[in-house]
Amino acid sequence: MGQTVLEMIGIKKSFSGIYALSGIDFSLELGEVHALLGENGAGKSTLIKVLGGIYQPDCGAIKINGKEVNINGVPAAREAGIGIIHQEIVLVPYLTVAQNIFLGREITTKSGTVDFEKMNLKAAEMITSLGVDIHADSVVEKLTIAQQQMVEIVKAVSFNANIIVMDEPTSSLSNEEVKQLFEIVARLKEKKVSIIYISHRMEELFRISDRVTVIRDGEYVGTRNTSETNANELVAMMVGRNLESFYARNYSDLSKAETALEVKNLTCEGVFKNISFKVRKGEILGFSGLVGAGRSEIMEAIFGARKYQSGQVFLKGKEVKITEPMKAIKAGIAMVPEDRKKQGLILCNSVAFNTTLSCLHFCMNGIAISRKKCRDIIDYYAEKLRLKAASVNIDAGSLSGGNQQKVVLGKWLATKPEVLILDEPTRGVDVNAKFEIYSVINELAKDGMAIIMVSSELPEIINMCDNVCVIRGGEMAGYLSKDELGQEEIMKYAAGGIK
Ligand SMILES: Nc1ncnc2c1ncn2[C@@H]1O[C@H](COP(=O)(O)OP(=O)(O)OP(=O)(O)O)[C@@H](O)[C@H]1O
Ligand SMILES: [Mg+2]
Missing domain, CATH: 3.40.50.300 (P-loop containing nucleotide triphosphate hydrolases)
Incomplete structure (x- = not known):
């Protein structure tokens, strides 16, 4: 095993008395893609929001590079090198790509006004370094969902994040766009960025992840090396039983149907x-x-x-x-x-x-x-x-x-x-x-x-x-x-x- 960059230990989180997470353990190695799998409502996004400082856990600890950290808000998460691409895109639609990337930390000229030119240049540099094809001065609402997601990734990287979380990044992407995303993931891996990857598409997990952790009803079920598991085992871990017949179609004779x-x-x-x-x-x-x-x-x-x-x-x-x-x-x-x-x-x-x-x-x-x-x-x-x-x-x-x-x-x-x-x-x-x-x-x-x-x-x-x-x-x-x-x-x- 390599070097552990992140450990989440015994994380609990409840909403109005109901546990969404009841003691989750999760660890992430340097440069690995670690998939997080579980049914709808299992607690994946909640766990990620705890990591990103959006929710405070009721108890549990988070360690980064072996040191316990207190992630008490989004800035603290950024500081700790965590970048999150949430399930819902949170860019400002009427600002440009560059403005979104530098939101809240705009580059200014000597006289104190926003230096759009420099921001565009810098943003363009970052975009190219990830091999993405987007103009820095495009307005975000004109971009496709896939491109908006790419912008989110560029933005996360721009904060020097070395842990990047993607919460269902591909759920609205075409096959071609998924391919592009996977190329970016590969580039990030080369740069030794560690990635937590959430998706319901099993075949994707097998294509890009090194390990898979399954959670069910807010509880930790287990972790497997991707190369040593298969879809059946993961599904059984997710739902707590084997799923047999998947498609339930009764065909009827339609020749006389209206x-x-x-x-x-x-x-x-x-x-x-x-x-x-x-x-x-x-x-x-x-x-x-x-x-x-x-x-x-x-x-x-x-x-x-x-x-x-x-x-x-x-x-x-x-x-x-x-x-x-x-x-x-x-x-x-x-x-x-x-x-x-x-x-x-x-x-x-x-x-x-x-x-x-x-x-x-x-x-x-x-x-x-x-x-x-x-x-x-x-x-x-x-x-x-x-x-x-x-x-x-x-x-x-x-x-x-x-x-x-x-x-x-x-x-x-x-x-x-x-x-x-x-x-x-x-x-x-x-x-x-x-x-x-x-x-x-x-x-x-x-x-x-x-x-x-x-x-x-x-x-x-x-x-x-x-x-x-x-x-x-x-x-x-x-x-x-x-x-x-x-x-x-x-x-x-x-x-x-x-x-
Ligand atoms: N802000 C909130 N207030 C109340 N309940 C919440 C809140 N956020 C999440 N929950 C509940 O916590 C549970 C876990 O939700 P979460 O969004 O983490 O699931 P998920 O694993 O990401 O599912 P999906 O695959 O559908 O995205 C759900 O039962 C959800 O209703
Ligand atoms: Mg979710």
């Missing part, structure tokens, strides 16, 4: 072109393709959240003109968007409120809202999706990232739409919850709901869908039925092997 939604020649100039497909009642129609192929944009257009120039949309054979999401919802279409945080939750309201927000019509008793009906709906989805929340009355904002996503999903499922569009339904949720979400989707299809599932995860497309549309460069590159489905077939169409 068409629920039909799209003909939908075109949005410069974004997608001539998209035509049908989805029947009881069918799960997958949309596969590389990130950026235009899948989400097609769904937004159908849902009325994006304008299109030509084409038609039919619901049960009747043409509909959907110009805004409210009309889509009224017509029986629901969409769980890709960026659920931005588009789906009111963080300062309770979980219960959020869940029933779009389905109040199911909660009515005459003209009054029935608390019991509300409660039944909330309890049903909270249980179905294995929501981990102290109570459904707490603010959605205090849930862990993955659990917030479950609330958004529950909220839309509760509207019982005729057509349900799911954009990356399992992104950011843990394996156990994934399994639950698949079984909910399966049940909905069995009950006759038409479901469109946009997903970048090939296994979930292959194992859940009846048919799959493959989109490439905004066009329909292929249509595969479940008997033809395989990773290779899909990738061939997605990447342009055949057309």
Whole structure:
């Protein structure tokens, strides 16, 4: 073993009397990538926030290079060489990259004014040294999420951090962007920076980590050398049991099923072109393709959240003109968007409120809202999706990232739409919850709901869908039925092997 740069010993942290961490041990070696794994709500982000000085632990000790330190705030964490890229991006959107990097420690000229030129130069230097391709004077809100994350990394490095934490850095990145991130991780490793890496994507952990520590329900479960473990062992450690059947699809005969939604020649100039497909009642129609192929944009257009120039949309054979999401919802279409945080939750309201927000019509008793009906709906989805929340009355904002996503999903499922569009339904949720979400989707299809599932995860497309549309460069590159489905077939169409 090398040199230990960080030790967290017996860390406990509670919120209103409930333990989020009940005695976690964690250690980090010089220059290693140490993955932190655990289900949604296990306590990963909380542990990281303790390390970053955002939360004070109830007890426990933190040692850096063998010396106990008191991290009583964000500046103290910085001082100790800790840089954190949080699950939620915290850059100031309307400032430039350089301004964000130097926020609070702006470089000034002799006369005391901010020296923008020098800041841009310095920032550009740091950006290049990590091999990132971003302009220092770009305004942050104009950047993609991936680029914003890169800025966060540059910023962390600029404080001479020798411990960098990445909390789910890849949950909204494309494969290409993930590759870039991994190159940066490799560069940081070369510079002997130690990295704590949190992700629900198992294959990533195997690609870049040296060790994996698993926590469950706020408790330490164990640490393994990545080269000496496998996905099954880690999953079992995470959920406390073996997960057997993962995909729960009951296929039914769709030959006589009624068409629920039909799209003909939908075109949005410069974004997608001539998209035509049908989805029947009881069918799960997958949309596969590389990130950026235009899948989400097609769904937004159908849902009325994006304008299109030509084409038609039919619901049960009747043409509909959907110009805004409210009309889509009224017509029986629901969409769980890709960026659920931005588009789906009111963080300062309770979980219960959020869940029933779009389905109040199911909660009515005459003209009054029935608390019991509300409660039944909330309890049903909270249980179905294995929501981990102290109570459904707490603010959605205090849930862990993955659990917030479950609330958004529950909220839309509760509207019982005729057509349900799911954009990356399992992104950011843990394996156990994934399994639950698949079984909910399966049940909905069995009950006759038409479901469109946009997903970048090939296994979930292959194992859940009846048919799959493959989109490439905004066009329909292929249509595969479940008997033809395989990773290779899909990738061939997605990447342009055949057309
Ligand atoms: N500020 C807070 N107030 C109340 N409870 C909180 C707060 N922050 C976290 N929790 C609770 O602590 C537990 C652990 O949450 P945490 O965010 O650490 O989970 P996580 O492992 O990061 O999960 P995910 O994979 O979903 O991001 C959860 O039950 C969460 O609801
Ligand atoms: Mg988290």
